[in-house]
Amino acid sequence: MVNILVLYYSRDGTTKTMAQQIAHGIESVAGTEAILRTVPKISTVCEKTADDIPESGSLYVTLDDLKSCDGLALGSPTHFGNMAAPLKYFIDNTTAAWFSGSLTNKPAAVFTSTGSMHGGQETTLLSMMLPLFHHGMILLGLPSSEDALRETQTGGTPYGASHVAHIQQTLSKDEKTLCFALGARLAKTAIKLKTS
Numbered sequence: 001m002v003n004i005l006v007l008y009y010s011r012d013g014t015t016k017t018m019a020q021q022i023a024h025g026i027e028s029v030a031g032t033e034a035i036l037r038t039v040p041k042i043s044t045v046c047e048k049t050a051d052d053i054p055e056s057g058s059l060y061v062t063l064d065d066l067k068s069c070d071g072l073a074l075g076s077p078t079h080f081g082n083m084a085a086p087l088k089y090f091i092d093n094t095t096a097a098w099f100s101g102s103l104t105n106k107p108a109a110v111f112t113s114t115g116s117m118h119g120g121q122e123t124t125l126l127s128m129m130l131p132l133f134h135h136g137m138i139l140l141g142l143p144s145s146e147d148a149l150r151e152t153q154t155g156g157t158p159y160g161a162s163h164v165a166h167i168q169q170t171l172s173k174d175e176k177t178l179c180f181a182l183g184a185r186l187a188k189t190a191i192k193l194k195t196s
């Protein structure tokens with residue numbers, strides 16, 4: 001079985017919807033399992049720690065999840081043109097994975113949700129790619145052979161999946177198609193790399 005970690009942060013739920021759609025794409029490929037994980041919010045009270053298990057939704061990610069995955073989909077809402085702080089905070093605590101090379105040569109893809117059409121989708125996607133390059137991951141985007149990438153009037157970029165929440169709260173047909181396609185592409189690549 002090939003395990004793909006779908007790690008996301010979502011404050012208001014739209015990036016979570018994208019993560020679920022990417023997971024459907026991953027699991028459309030035989031022999032793959034999508035493991036959905038999130039990160040806790042950051043508290044302004046530094047001493048305050050979140051419970052180990054969230055009240056609802058995906059479990060919090062652990063370093064073991066990174067070690068055992070065969071591929072990674074990383075998603076965040078766009079916050080001021082960048083990935084959100086809780087996700088960055090988690091990534092900044094992955095030095096053990098960096099030193100051990102546990103993500104090296106594994107495939108990865110990124111996704112984001114923005115409020116507005118030109119609110120920084122590409123910059124956020126790139127901001128999530130940078131630490132993954134440092135981890136030695138192999139980054140995948142969306143190829144222009146995907147019809148939805150050419151036809152979308154909302155989200156969807158060559159750099160990864162995206163959603164424009166201001167236009168409509170739910171994913172558009174093209175955004176949904178592209179989340180699914182990205183998940184399937186990631187899963188197929190993970191299988192090829194694991195068995196090569």
Ligand SMILES: Cc1cc2nc3c(=O)[nH]c(=O)nc-3n(C[C@H](O)[C@H](O)[C@H](O)COP(=O)(O)O)c2cc1C
Binds near residue numbers: 009013082113116
């Ligand atoms: C602190 C903060 C900063 C934001 N910055 C941007 C931004 O730079 N560009 C943008 O288009 N939307 C911005 N938004 C809107 C979110 O990206 C948008 O609502 C997104 O869909 C939220 O995803 P979520 O539902 O997964 O939390 C921001 C929202 C917050 C709370």
